[in-house]
Amino acid sequence: MNEPIEELVTRPARLDDAECLLAFYKGITGADAHHFRPWPSSISAMQKHLADVRSGRAISVVTVTSDGRIVGHCFLKNVDAPAPGQAWRDRDAVSETRRGGFFLRLSRRAEHVLRAILRRPRKPRLGIGLLDSAQGRGLGKALMQTVLTEARARGVPAVTLGVHKDNVRAVELYKGFGFTVVGDLSQQRPNDSYEMILRIHA
Numbered sequence: 432m433n434e435p436i437e438e439l440v441t442r443p444a445r446l447d448d449a450e451c452l453l454a455f456y457k458g459i460t461g462a463d464a465h466h467f468r469p470w471p472s473s474i475s476a477m478q479k480h481l482a483d484v485r486s487g488r489a490i491s492v493v494t495v496t497s498d499g500r501i502v503g504h505c506f507l508k509n510v511d512a513p514a515p516g517q518a519w520r521d522r523d524a525v526s527e528t529r530r531g532g533f534f535l536r537l538s539r540r541a542e543h544v545l546r547a548i549l550r551r552p553r554k555p556r557l558g559i560g561l562l563d564s565a566q567g568r569g570l571g572k573a574l575m576q577t578v579l580t581e582a583r584a585r586g587v588p589a590v591t592l593g594v595h596k597d598n599v600r601a602v603e604l605y606k607g608f609g610f611t612v613v614g615d616l617s618q619q620r621p622n623d624s625y626e627m628i629l630r631i632h633a
Contacts, residue, residue, distance in 0.1 A: 444492060446482070452477045455560075456504075490510055492505050503565050504558075505559040507587070509553040558592065571604055
């Protein structure tokens with residue numbers, strides 16, 4: 432039986448949350464770990480995410496206990512992707528790069544492909560997870576509502592996510608927020624998940 436959690440606070444994630452956030456992800460086990468593993472469980476991954484939050488490239492909200500433990504996390508990444516062509520300061524840097532004597536030259540076709548990838552807009556991507564002890568309390572809805580409200584305020588046109596087809600509770604939660612299934616997605620096995628989207632601004 433799960434121990435009750437009291438005095439929960441939902442707030443924006445901060446730079447100093449890295450260690451607590453890492454502990455949270457390491458605390459996700461069993462079926463939840465199967466369904467929700469958005470990045471490696473390392474301190475560097477947590478720090479990178481929180482740095483993206485600070486720079487405006489991500490939205491991140493946590494639910495914490497009175498003793499500072501994180502029991503829920505919802506995030507939206509790729510909120511402010513680089514404008515087309517901004518990833519390279521020098522227009523010739525793709526075809527010729529020197530770093531400490533290292534020299535790289537790409538073929539014209541390879542350069543064309545790389546430039547296309549750099550210019551491809553990245554979709555704002557949502558993820559959410561809760562510890563077992565925090566589930567069934569409406570915290571998931573509260574976390575999602577907070578993140579989506581901030582996304583609307585920033586003018587994010589649409590939010591996407593991937594969810595395992597057998598995670599019925601999560602699928603219903605997303606549908607309740609207006610997400611619709613737009614296709615199949617392969618995460619751990621071929622076509623094991625749904626690709627879903629919520630269009631916020633036309």
